[in-house]
Amino acid sequence: MGIHDIIEGKKQWRAHVARVKGLPPDYQIVYREMQKYFFKVGPVGLTDGDLLSGIVDFFEEGVASGKGVLELIGPDVAAFCDGLIKDSPTYADAYQQSITKQRKAGG
Known part of the structure; x- marks a missing residue:
């Protein structure tokens, strides 16, 4: 990865952050909670940016249609x-697989 990248x-x-700041406050709060959840759970593809930008796209569509954020995702943010x-796959899955492989190789 070069400096240009x-x-x-x-x-x-x-x-991306500017788009999030353009959302209504309730959407911003839910987005930040989702972002924290994803960083904690660690889906492997999170760093490519498609997941988070897709959520912002979805939220912008919800705002445009006049829906509240919980109308879109439901009351349980983590379940959504x-x-x-x-x-x-998550990083936890990858870690578990590496431990399983080590155990099989060693024992």
Whole structure:
């Protein structure tokens, strides 16, 4: 990864953050909670940016249609997040697989 890639990544992140700040306050709060949840759970594809930008797209559509954020995702934010990443490997999954492989190789 070169310096140009790093600079471009920062520009994209700043643009993403600006989009989030353009959402109504209730949407921003839920987005931040989802972001914390994803960083804690650690879906492997989180760093490519598609998941978080897709959520902002979804939220912007909800705002445009006049819906509240909980009308879109339901009352359980964590359950909604789990549904988004249910088929995605997480870092916890990768760690568990590496331990299982080590045990099989060693024993």
